[in-house]
Each structure stands twice: as structure tokens, then as C-alpha cells.
Amino acid sequence: MRMNKHSRLHLPSPPARPGEAPDFSYVHLSPAGAVRRPDVNARARDVESLSRDLVRVLDDAGDAVGPWHPHLDPAELQIGLRHMLLTRLFDDRMQRNQRAGKISFYIRSLGEEAVSVAQCMALRPGDMLFPSYRNQGLQIARGIALVDLMCQLLSNTRDMCKGRQLPVMYHSKAGNIFSISGNLATQFPQAVGWAMAAAIKGEDHLAASWIGEGSSAEADFHQALLFASVYQAPAILNVVNNQWAISTFQGYAGGEQRSFAARGPGYGIAGVRVDGNDFLAVYAVTQWAAERARTGAGPTLIELVTYRGAAHSTSDDPARYRAKDDAEHWPLGDPIQRLKTHLIRIGEWSEARHQALSAELEALVAASWKEAIAFGTMSEGPRLNPDLMFEDVFKEMPQNLQRQQALMRQERK
Amino acid sequence: MRMNKHSRLHLPSPPARPGEAPDFSYVHLSPAGAVRRPDVNARARDVESLSRDLVRVLDDAGDAVGPWHPHLDPAELQIGLRHMLLTRLFDDRMQRNQRAGKISFYIRSLGEEAVSVAQCMALRPGDMLFPSYRNQGLQIARGIALVDLMCQLLSNTRDMCKGRQLPVMYHSKAGNIFSISGNLATQFPQAVGWAMAAAIKGEDHLAASWIGEGSSAEADFHQALLFASVYQAPAILNVVNNQWAISTFQGYAGGEQRSFAARGPGYGIAGVRVDGNDFLAVYAVTQWAAERARTGAGPTLIELVTYRGAAHSTSDDPARYRAKDDAEHWPLGDPIQRLKTHLIRIGEWSEARHQALSAELEALVAASWKEAIAFGTMSEGPRLNPDLMFEDVFKEMPQNLQRQQALMRQERK
């Protein structure tokens, strides 16, 4: 901690700035398999240690151990691996497309793929997802077509948002994925409201939402926890602690003093801290939380401990504020590599199959892109009709917007 | 819990509605003297049990026991008794004045006098107070003249607010008491900002703020805890849990699942739950928190467990929503009675002295009122100049307000 000789204000500092050696000794780890798995109906106050420990299933050798082992079918694991790999390859390609000026903006989820993919797979299709902008794995695991995502990124004639949103702000009514907001954290209490409605209607769907650890500083984080606690809403509230919020270290969101999962017990909500790069652990914890929600045992706050492997977005350059090789020193490794190792170890995967899968998925991404650009790009091909700008402000276009639409048309002549 | 046969939404319910028997079995009590007193420099995570237990010093017999006994001089205790009694008598009189139509609105603190008085006495004059509307004991313990408070209530020519605020929204720059807001909880993070500034300047003053347990639902509660935690601000954040927020039971602020003090540890802040009707315990806990703040050990969240003995305000009728004789069954008794009993027990007080004190203070209140109304009442005597309406919107009155002021004068002709 650096401070002026007079000031006694405490100022959190990340362990390593550019030029310094990465240091992740601050991350509290539990050995794989070491954390107990309480009954799904346990009271929040009786599972407090889960908010301090770190639930892990995959050990360093790639074996799945301990009470949280979800014992998934190898086929399921292979699907998980596929979704994660597809997410990463999709990200890579879109990043390159942005660099090539083909889309205006992009956000990768490099290193965080297990969060979205494992969580989505542990939920049911009728469960409603309220994502942040770094949850593309949810879209992929829910089966949204790549070409639909790409058309959104291109704001082209097949853009689900009709040109109204920045790239990556997807939604899917049919897929039960809520519209992503550019305003951080707003979706967190909305998800709780959705869950309250499910409970009021007597349905057993749940709502799950995701925010970054940095966004947990917003007021809406508190509103979500509070309403979830008061009404015991069937909601899973996920804080993705990837250690950074643009240039700001997680200590500035309160992570220096306490885990983010620990906020849960403060509100009487079960809080679980999980290895976010461990597909099996993430799956198991989400399943546990989902069962709690469905059986009336209340909401769960899950902190997914992971690392933002890439820049914040295509507008960002992390070399300005963090050690360059930080990600390589991250103690929880890479989620894809870890699941792959596990699958190989249990004899359900091989390097060759992995190569083949990679090639297949790269081809899928490439083919999808080709299909997408046929609906228009930023510079070429068909373009959305600007008339659309005036629709959906209200259900029916009011007089003043009709008039403005007409004026706009005139301007363009 | 009542619910429709289809809905599975949990809805908190108070233990007793009108016509039902009061039931305070939900209030978790610790025996007097039973709770340990950790070192003032203990880390927040090592004092978590304080947020579940109930710090008490005065036992049922009126003896002061245990490690939190602050060993105050009897003279101090007598001053505390005096301030509490004055607060109550002042409240009684103002309530009657409101009923008689002499002031437009009033809010009593009946039964909660120990909170403000003991806390104020445990702090230093240079510490800044950010009160809610139910902390008149702070004003009295800081020595604000009754007549100044009364003139505010009357919006008369000596009103410190120049007629701009509802009754009870006092402030005192000289007394280091911040302006009370009608918007709940806003002062909580402001106090943290004040404390941050004290730390930046290297001063050892602290800031203390108070909100009701109902108000802790507001976003500003979270902001206060978060910023206090991140910057380890020298702040004491007090939640006065008087069980009710107008008609709404504390369960609707999250108190059903967990204590309000327990929010503290979730943010890495020491949380202490204290018997709010026990003058000695409140004093001791506040002193402990103040020492923490001054020695750089960080902020403290204190939950003061008490009971709103009267209506929410003169606009409210609690018979509509809670059992009529609730207050009499409150397990933590009356703060004035309890301190009085203690003082008598240690031979430093008597019924006779109490009578005499009551008489003296009633006379003081009466004399102050007489003095106050000389500066104008709602219906008689001098009146504030309406020109004042246009001042202090900005430091200097801008042109448009000057023009409006002139128009207003014309209107009144």
C-alpha cells in the first residue's frame, strides 16, 4: 500500500502492476475434494464456510475427487468441452474480425468459458438466464445459432436487435435468455423479480443471473440479494470474480477484505465460492443451488473464482495496468485444458479427437460467418432500414415519432 | 406465513398483528455479560460472533456485568440519564404541541433514547454525526439548545433551516451534526465520504451515521458498507433496529433471515449487535468502534436492537398494524428505567432525585417553548420573510431567481 505520509486512507492495490512479477498468493485455495457438500436443504447460516472455502473437484492431475463430484456422463462432459471450445474459437474469430474493422466492438470471455457453459448445462431450458456481456458461453450452450450472434455483432439485416444495440448485447426470447444491458448489474435484481414471479405463479423455474465482481459494487447487487432473501426467491446469483474490472483490481469492489460469496450469508443467503475454471465444480455447485431453489430452500450466491484472460474489450489494453504474463500464472489454470485433461485421464478423450473437434468447430465458425455477412456488414451488402429506429420505442408508434420518421426520410433524400 | 395455495413465494410476517398476543420470541438474546469483548484491533473476520450475539451489560437486576462494562463515572451516567429523560420529555411536549395544532408534524424517539444519547456521549465533539429523523437524542446530548430545536419545529423567525425543512430535519454546523434528509439512508454513504476525507487529511475524527433497519434496504446502505470496507474509512455505521418501518416489520428488510449486524462481516466490516436499550452496552460498543476507527482498524457496523415505542410519526396510527400493547412486552425494557435502576442500585440515584430531575427538565422544556414561540408560531407572531425562499438555492442568487423573487413580491401585494 502506497500512501502520502499524511493520509491514512487505505487504498487497495493489486499485487502486480506492469513490470512486476505476477503474484496470486492472495487467492485463498482449498485442495480439490476438501470442501464438504451440505444437504441441499441446509439453512444458509449452516453453510457459511462454503463462502470462505473454494469448492474444487478436479485435482492437479485431472482426477475428479470429493463430495462435489457431479458424476456426469462422459458424453455430457464432451458436450461441455465442445461448448467451451466453440465459445473460445468464436471469440478468437470475432476478435480478429474486430481488429480487421469488420465489427465495431467485441468482448471476449477467454479463460472464463467454464462459468457460462457449466452453469447453463446444470440448469433447465425453462430456467431464465440474465447474463452480463461476458457470458457468451450461455448463448452457445443454450444452442443459439452462431450466425444469429454474428448478425447481432454486425448490426445487419438479420440482427436480432434490429441495429439498436452495441455488439454482444444479445437476447433470445425463445432461448430464455434476457436482453443484455450496457448498464452494469441492472439485470441482477430483475432476475430476482423474475424468480419471484415464478414463485407467485407456483412454477418451479428459476432465474439465474451473472455480474462481474466489479459490478457487484453497484446498488443493484444489494437490491438483488435483499429481495432474494426477503422473499426467498428461486434465484441463483452469480458473481464472476475474474479479478479485474477494466483496470480496477477486485480489491476495489471489496474483495480485499472478504470473498464475494461471503456477502450471501450476511443477507441470510447461502454463499458458495467455487473454482470457476473447474467445469465439474461449477456444474456441481450450480446443480446444488438449482435444487435449493426448486425445493424452496431459497436463493444462492455463487462466486466463481476465475481470471480475465484477455483485455476487457477491444477498446482496452491491459498492458497499461497489469503484469503482462499474469494470466499464465493464474493458479486455477485454463478451464478447457483442465476438462480436456480430465476426459483424457478417464479415457474419454484424446489429443486426436481434440484436434478434430477444433477443426470442426473452426469450420463451423467460418461457415457461420460466411452466412452472417450475407445479411450485410458494416460496409457492404444489405443494410437495416433506418425506419426501424422509430419502432419499439412504444408498442405502437406515437404521432410524434411518425412525424420524426417522415422527417428522417426527407433528410436522407 | 399465509399464502395462496398456488404461490410458493415466501412472505415475511410479523409475529403479532392487531388483536394478536405480542410475541418477541424471535428476538435472539444473550445473557448480560455473556459476550466476549475482542481487542479493538481484532480483524473483522475474527469478531463475527458479535454480529449474532447481543452485547448486554445491565442485567435484569440492574447490575453492570461482564467484559463490556464501560466503568463510567457515576456523574457520566447521571448526565446520560438526564439527556435521555430530557429527550423523552421534549418529545412528549412536542407531540402534545402537534396534537394541539401548534406544529405541523413530529416524530418521537420513545424507547430509543439510549441509542442516540449513549452513542453521542461515547464520541468526541469533533466527530461528525449524520443522523436520521429519530435521533433527537444526539442533538440534546451535543448540547443544542432546546429553543433552537423548537424554532426549527415552528419554522419561525429563528428557524435554523429558514423555513425550508419539515419539522425535525435539524442540523448544526457548530455542533458537527449534519443536516437531516427526508430521503432515507442518503446520509449513510455521505458519512463514509466524510470519514474518508478525515483519513485523507490525516485527522483522527470519525463519522457516525444512523439509519433505521427499514432504511437499510435502500441502495445507500450498500454503498456505505462497500466504500467503508474498501477504504477502511473511520466510520461507525449504526442500524437502529426498532423492529418497524412505519407498518412494515423488520422481516421485510431482511431481518427474518439474519441480523442486520451480520451484513458487516459480509463486507469485511466488524458487525456488532447490541442491546439498544442498555445505556452501558451501547456506550461500550460505540467506544470500542470509535477506538477501532481512530486506530486504523476500520469501520464498524452496529445494530442497535430496540423497539419503536410510539407511532412512526404524528401522521401514523400503529393500532392499524401491530398489537396494541406490543411495547410493554418488549424484552429489553425501557432504557431510561434501566439506567435509573442501575444508578439507584449503585447508590448514585434515588426516586426523589429522579422526581426532582423530571420536574427541572419539564420546566426547562416549558421555558424553552415559551422562548421559542416568541419568535413566531404557525399562526401568530413574527413570520419568516418569504424572500428567504429564493436564497441558498445557489451561493449567489442568479438572475432568474431574482426575477421570480420580484414576481413573488408582486403577487403578495
Next chain:
Amino acid sequence: MANMNMIQALNSAMDIMLGKDPSVVLMGEDIGYFGGVFRATEGLQRKYGEHRVLDTPIAEGGIVATAIGMSVNGLRPVAEIQFADYIYPGFDQIVSELARLRYRSAGEFFAPVTIRTPCGGGIRGGQTHSQSPEGIFTHVSGLKVVMPSNPYDAKGLLITCIEDDDPVVFFEPKRLYNGPFDGDPNKPAVPWSSHPKGQVDEGYYKIPLGKADIVRAGSAVTIVTYGTMVYVAAAAAAAMNIDAEIIDLRSLVPLDTDTICTSVKKTGRCIVAHEATRFSGFGAELLSIVQEECFWNLEAPIQRVTGWDTPYPHAFEWEYFPGQARVKAALNSVMESA
């Protein structure tokens, strides 16, 4: 038909909608068991159950946010914000989310939430129980903004808003809850029972949004107003014996520009009146539209009658409130101009 004050009319609207549509839920601070600090929801929790009429934490931001989530899950929440002065903690959710959800999701998601909130002064409520922030909300694309001035309209408009698939902020001028108010605090209060608009149909009926009400036809000047000022303006014009056409907008968004402009084109003179502060208040938009549409018909500059540009001062309520004197000054000016 029954005599109802505005509170009873609002209660009746919610009662009918709770009965008619199982997706309607009410939520807010103190609205359940207690029936609301102004008693607008009295008896409804008892009648429809705790899961239809929800008490909430004191958290306007959380109320709006969860209402949005509930509406996306098929419910039709009617959220009460206890005083309009306390709507700001929910402002981000209203502006960034509620108003924009349909737009940003290209119509796939929408949030049929109605936010009811008492507004306005004249009740000695001081700066935090008297505000008129409607103008701010009219600047937010995607929100409808409504303010009734009497029990009959209040009920019909509220039913319309609840059934509307767009989000609405529904302002209730609290000074009118118990009776019309002509701006003179010294006169005895007039109850709604003695006013035709206090006669309210007990059943289901709707009043469309975007249709202003010409509460008095006239030819000398057009007074465009809403809420409490409808009565103040009418009283002032009557006292001056001016044949004013008085337009009660009822809905600010959508706005009935046609009715306004038709009237001004007829009268050639116009004042706009509201309780809210003047600078950048909704009156500015009204004035602007009239200026743009009726410029060549205007025989005098349009005048605004508003609250002063200060917070609402407790002790100077009647010097602050735009009472008849202020309306008269504007009428004088607009009528004299040649």
C-alpha cells in the same frame, strides 16, 4: 355510479384489475397489510392475498427492478412509490431498463409495469413530500406519463395503464385525493362528493391515453394544464371573467397535441400551467409545441405559470405554490398583449 374520492377511485381500479386479470400484482412500501400511507390499496391484500398485494422492502430501486423482472415473467405489476420525491433511487432502473427494454430487444421483451406515485404540494409536506418531477420522465423515450385530476379519470386512466403493454409512470396529485382544490388554502375543503367527476362508475371502464379533456370550452384563451392546476386555473379565469378554454392533458406522454393546437388556433392566446418548477419543466415542452405549431395564430406570447425554481419550501408553501394570483398575472399579460 358511486361517490368516490380519488383514493377510492384508484382503489376501485386496482380492485377490478386484480379481480379480472390474475397476472396483476400490486407492490410497494406499506401497501399490503396496512393499505398504503394514503390508503389507496386498503383492503386489497385481504381480498386477493399476500402474494398478489406485496409489501416490499424500503428500496425503490429494488421495487422497480423486481417489477421489471416480474413483468418479463408474465405478470403485470403495479408498483407504488410512496412519494414521487422518493422515486429517484429507482431512476436508473426506470430510465435505463424499464423505458428501453422493448427497444433494445427489438420488441421481444417488454415490461408492462405501472408505477403509481403521489406528487405535488399543498399539503405542508416540505421539500421531500411535495415534488412534481413529471417533466423529467417526459424526456425519457419509451415511458408513458400520466396525471389524472379527478376520481373518474383516475380510475379509467389507471385501468388503461395497467392494461397497457408499455411502462407508465402514473402521477397522482395528492392534494386532489380528497377533493378539488382551487389554490386557496383558506377556503373550506370541498369534497369530491360535490363534484361531478366524483361520480364514478363502479365497474370496469377505460380512458384512453393521449386524449386530453377540454374541461371548459372557451374562446378567449387556451389554458393547457394538468393535475391540481386544472382547478386553480379554472378558478382564476372564472374570477377574472375570462372565457378560457381549459385543457386537462391527463396524459403527458403520449401528448394530445391536436387538441392543444386546435384550441390555440381558435383562441390565439395560451398559457401553460403546472406546479413543477419552471426551468426545463414540462411547460417548456408545451410552450414549444404551441409556438412551433401555432406561431402564426398567436396574438400574444405564451405564458408559463409554474412553481418557482427552488426546492419546495415548507414554511412558504403558499408563496411558492402557483396559486390564482400567478395564473391571473399570466392571464392579464396574455390578454393585454396586443
Next chain:
Amino acid sequence: MANMNMIQALNSAMDIMLGKDPSVVLMGEDIGYFGGVFRATEGLQRKYGEHRVLDTPIAEGGIVATAIGMSVNGLRPVAEIQFADYIYPGFDQIVSELARLRYRSAGEFFAPVTIRTPCGGGIRGGQTHSQSPEGIFTHVSGLKVVMPSNPYDAKGLLITCIEDDDPVVFFEPKRLYNGPFDGDPNKPAVPWSSHPKGQVDEGYYKIPLGKADIVRAGSAVTIVTYGTMVYVAAAAAAAMNIDAEIIDLRSLVPLDTDTICTSVKKTGRCIVAHEATRFSGFGAELLSIVQEECFWNLEAPIQRVTGWDTPYPHAFEWEYFPGQARVKAALNSVMESA
């Protein structure tokens, strides 16, 4: 004198104030070590220390609230809200607290907080990085509202705001950070180094609030505007060869009514222009004032040039943005009218 773009000029203002007044502190998301997402505070933490240039949690409400508390304890916080689109979580603290503290405490407490925030579109930022919400803040009594249009003014105004004992919301049209912009996205970008207002005094200087700048004197029509539209309007008028008097307001509150009205009384014609949405935007107030004060001088209805009444649509940026075509249409209309 040095060449500065707007970011550098703002940085210089803060640098000077940090050096001059130990009570000045900067705070905001990513503003410390990183120097801000637009780099306005680059190098300042290194120069003045972490306790003078504070990184904060991502919590606009907490930023404003703690800034208020700090200011009450003698500091002079300059808080950055990363984008104006994200100011709403702090709205309650701004409206209910920051703006009203001096008033409600009868001047005993006040909060000299400056809130800096980038606003406006034209950078392909979509609906949550392009908003122009200044109008809303102009409706809040007790707030000053400022928006510079060039580096020279930005620096002088920011220094004035930091030293001002009233709270200020300081909007920075982000499209102008690197150079003036005439509304045509297809033209090569022009840097500030080729513009006279990019020549900035390196030392301390102030520009008073409430003094508009006549950036071009003219006699045919008055264009009242601010921010990016200053250049768009000038280019449109020049293209049409209209001798327009162009007024850059610089400060919206306090407003330089005299300069506006003197001009309109001279030209007899007026348009007001801003990027923000039209309905209840600040243009309505400007139009209203001109109508009230200059009615008898007007030879044509005042026209507004604004963004459309929709959220800011990512893909239709240039159909949305009030570019030269929209200004020209208004000029045509206001000049043709007889």
C-alpha cells in the same frame, strides 16, 4: 500557449487545481492508476498520489454520496462518471442531496462537488455510450450545468467549476475530445491543433459560468446551441451562406439569457440545437425563454434541431444524429417564413 486537445486541456485544469489547492481530490472508476478510459486523468495519480486521485468501486451512487461527504469535510472532489449514460445510479444523491444541501441547511452546509462526465454521440457507442441527459439536470434547482465545446473553454470552465462553491455537473461532448466535428462522419477528422480554440494557456485561468460565447456574429438568424452542435450548426449555416449568429452557451445553468435575447432581438429569427432528444429537452427551455422574451421580435417560429425521440440506435447513428441536413431544414424553415 500550447496545442491541446480537449482531454489534455481537462487534464491540465485538474493538474493545476491539484497543485494549487490541497483540498482538491479526483475520484472515479479507472481514473487513478489507469488515468481514465478517455485518459483525462492520465499521470495525475503518479504526480499527486493515490490519496488525491482515487480509484473507486463501480458504484456511481457511492461515488456521488462519498463525494458529498468529502466536500462537507472540506475537500473539493472532482468525480468522474465514466459515461453520462451511467450517471443515473447516482441520480438520487445528485437530485435529493447534492443539489439541495445548501438550501435545506440554510447555507450552513454546502457541497462543492464537480461531476465530470462524457456525453453525446457520434462515436458508435450505441444506446449506453451516447446519451445527452443534460436537460434533466437543468430542471433540478440547485445544480449548475456546464458543457464546453472546445479545449480552451473546457479548461477555463473546469477550473471555474472546481472553485465554485455550488455543485456542478460538467458534461464533456466526447465526440469533441480529439477535434471539432461538423456532423459529417465521412470527412477526415480534424484535430484541435488546427483550430484556434486548441491553443490553450498552460497556466491557471477561468471562464465565468453564465457567459455564453458568440462564436460567430451574424445578423440573419440566431443559433443557440452548445457542445458538438456548435460546429454542426456553423457548418450548415456556412454551407447555406446564411449570416448566422452562433451562440455557444457553455453554461446551461446559469444561463446567459441576455446574450441570447439580445441576439434574437437583433436577428428576429432563432433556432436552438442540441444532440439530446427533442421532447422536454433543454431546447424546449431555450425556445420558451426566447418566445417569452423576444416574441414581438420574432419573424418566424423558433425551430428546434435535436436528436429523435428514441434511444440512441447503434446502427443508425448518422440517421439519428442531428447533422447538417437537420440544421439546414430548420434554417430553411426559419428563413423562409414570412
